[in-house]
Amino acid sequence: MEQVDDRTGELDRAIGAQVRALRSARGLTLEALADKAGVSRAMLSRIERGESNPTAQLLGRVCAGLDVTLSALFAETERAASPLSRRADQSVWRDPGSGYVRRVVTPPNCGSAADIVDVEFPPGASVTMESSRNPAMDQQIVLLSGRMDITAGDTTHRLEAGDGLYTPLGQPVSFHNPGTKAAHYLVVVAPGGPRY
Structure with missing residues (x-):
């Protein structure tokens, strides 16, 4: 972890x-x-x-x-703008409720429209995130290792290593690690809308 x-x-x-x-x-x-x-x-x-x-x-x-x-x-809590985000300088935060750890990978204040977050999620842990009411944002999740059950709206998706999941924001999303090992995944949050 x-x-x-x-x-x-x-x-x-x-x-x-x-x-x-x-x-x-x-x-x-x-x-x-x-x-x-x-x-x-x-x-x-x-x-x-x-x-x-x-x-x-x-x-x-x-x-x-x-x-x-x-x-x-x-x-918005990050340090001065830089195009480079070294692992040693990335902000790391542990959720005191579930114990999951999020590390902000996107370089601070770089002006990118997308944010990338690296997450380590403990076995058996669960959390439900209320989402922004702004449906113009999307999130994509890529599971790197472990297993996760992710519920967006009324649909639960079981993710295995290598799986990707797209969920538009604007609805609660629940995360649960049903496994016995930590799950590791990336979350990319970016403006939504049609892609051309």
Whole structure:
């Protein structure tokens, strides 16, 4: 399993600052965002102050309320722009709920329309992500090793190593590792729409 660096508190503060900035930019009060996201005002306030280590599921709800993807939220917390993303410098975050580890592969602030995230998902773990209400974003998942059950809408897909899955955002997506070993996959989030 990927080692998470000692920057958890720093990353939590950066996430909180980004949530606050996005909320302000949208003209939302703390109460309005809490209502849209379906989270308590107190929890949202703790997140914005960097006093909480929120789960992926909770951050997914906040992102849905802000109409941004989780990848976009994390991308905004990255360091200065660079065309190169060295593994040693990539942001790594562990979901305190499921234990899954996400590593942002896309170079920080490079201007790419796509975000690439490397995920290691523990055996037996599950998480459901509320998705951005913006259906103009797509995600593609490529399972590198292990097995995953991914439910998008009403359909569950069993992925084996080498399989790829396309899911438009705008609906909850559930991830479950039914195996006895960690699963390893890449998620690519990009603007949706027809490809020519």
